[in-house]
Amino acid sequence: MEFSLEDHHEDLRRTLRQFFSKEAPIEVIAELDRQEIYPAEILDKVAALGLWGLAITDEYGGLNADEFSRCIVVEEMQRAGACLGYAFMPTALFCAPGIQRFGTDEQRRTLLPPTAEGKFRFAMALTEPDVGSDLTHLSTRATADGDSFVVRGQKIFITGADVADLIFTLVRTAPATDNSRGLSVLLIPAHDHAVTIRPLRKLAGQGTHTCEVFFDDVRVPAANLVGDLNGGARLIFELLDADRIYTAAQSLGIAQGALDMARQYAQQRIQFGKPIIEHQAIGHMLADMTIQVEMARLLTYKAAWLLQKKLPCSAEASMAKIAASEVASRCAQDGMQILGGYSYIVDYGMERYYREAKIQEIFAGTNQIQRNIVARHLQRLP
Ligand SMILES: Cc1cc2nc3c(=O)[nH]c(=O)nc-3n(C[C@H](O)[C@H](O)[C@H](O)COP(=O)(O)OP(=O)(O)OC[C@H]3O[C@@H](n4cnc5c(N)ncnc54)[C@H](O)[C@@H]3O)c2cc1C
Structure with missing residues (x-):
């Protein structure tokens, strides 16, 4: 059993840590968030590193990076700022691998090269106003009409839809039966006049x-179907296993960022004549944060290792997602306590981790749903 990453993984982390501290410092991210400005310039520089092609094979211009490298990129990006991770993940680590794995030759040939170059964006649209966790009951309907589908319905909470070229959308194409959920994935042009x-x-x-x-009767060519007609649920659930591991990696980025910031502050801040890290209450808090981050990282990398080996990893992905997201919340909360009043001040960056952590427990399947997956796994054990 090996517990160390390869040298090239450590080099990747070091390079990215330097890159983001130069290109995306705390004050720049704070300003982009305050003004709600898309981090386009930083993402163009990410494109120059080739990272948009992380999960795309080299024949389409990608890096085809291993799962550990994917996790490291996501961790370092999220540590720098959630607006970067949110912009990057749906395209680079959900839709691109979805098209790589389930798309037609034509979809791969036309969509993957510009995606690898960072010139083409996707959004991923599953959630609807009345359907979040229980995706199989979604109601956005795509009706076949000649060689196209006509799509009508509404999605909500779709990250990056306003800058996307295509929306990778889960739609209902048939009523659910015992043998099929009746769902399919369609690539819907985001700029169509019938999309608001x-x-x-x-x-x-x-x-x-x-x-x-x-979607107000959007006409979509049948060639935009990804995977089998009525086979969308299986496709999405398969992609979600990997997505939960990358979401765990995002959470690690927040947890590690909060821990690093709190430790540095505690080494420098003097109260009662000594650095606050030497007051046992603070030292123990930092020790607990370090232990929790280490535990969450081991679970996340174990799930990534299973994914890399193409072994079943559904329960492990859920365990990693739960552990890392809850550790992120706890580290951000303890980090706030350690920075005292300064934690509340935007320029210090800790309040950003505090706000960013909560959603990690909610999206990519809430932690209650992840616990259901782990419990179902336990029920099937002999
Ligand atoms: C900032 C943000 C970004 C997002 N980005 C995207 C995106 O890009 N694409 C996309 O499709 N979606 C996206 N989402 C949606 C997100 O994935 C959903 O919010 C999430 O899956 C939960 O769905 P819901 O909000 O409808 O909650 P619900 O499913 O209504 O759940 C409400 C509560 O009930 C609990 N619950 C529900 N069912 C069960 C059960 N069987 N057992 C136990 N507890 C249960 C849940 O855990 C939760 O606590 C995003 C959401 C946010 C807030």
Whole structure:
């Protein structure tokens, strides 16, 4: 058993840590979030590193990076600022691998090269106003009409829809039966005149907008179907296993960022004649944060290792997602306590981690749903 990353993984982390501290310092991210400005310039520089092609094979211009590298990129990006992670993940680590794995040759040939170059964006649209956790009951309907589908319905909380070229959308194409959920994935052009996109105000990561999307009889070519007709649920559930591991990695980025910031502050801040890290209450808090981050990282990397080996990893992905997201919340909360009053001041950055952490327990399947997955896994054990 090996517990160390390869040298090239450590080099990747070091390079990215330097890159983001130069290109996306705390004050720049704070300003983008305050003004709700999409971090386009930083993401163009991310494109120059080739990172948009992380999950795309080299024949389409991508890096085809291993799962540990994908996690490291997500961790370092999220540590720098959630608006970056939110802008990056749906395209680079959900839709691109979705098209790579389930798309047609034509979809791969036309969509993956510009995506790898960072010139083409996707949003991923599952959630509806009345359906979040219980996706199989969604009602956005795509009706076949000649060689196209006509789509009518509404999605909500769709991150990056307003800057997307295509929306990777889960739609109902048939009634659910015992053998099929009747769902399919369609690539819907975001700029179609029958698509309306409205950003929502939100708590954190405001630089990348999370939107309502309305489909008002949008005509979509049948060639935009991804995977099998009525096979969308299986496709999405498979992609969600990996998505939960990357979401765990995002959470690690927040947890590690809060821990690093709190430790540095506690080494420098003098009260009662000594650095506050030497007061046992603070030292123990930092020790607990360190232990929790280490536990969450081990679970996350174990799930990534299973995914890399193409072994079943559904329960492990859920365990990693739960552990890392809850550790992120706890580290951000303890980090606030350690920075005292300064934690409340935007320029110090800790309040941003505090706001950013909560959603990690909610999206990509809430932690209650993840616990259901782990419990179902236990029920099946002999
Ligand atoms: C900032 C942000 C970004 C997002 N980005 C995207 C995106 O890009 N694309 C997308 O499709 N969606 C996105 N989402 C939606 C997100 O994935 C959903 O909010 C999430 O899946 C939960 O769905 P819901 O909000 O409808 O809650 P509900 O499903 O209504 O759940 C409400 C509460 O009930 C609990 N609950 C529900 N069912 C059960 C059960 N069986 N057992 C136990 N507890 C249960 C839940 O855990 C939760 O606590 C985003 C959301 C936010 C806030």
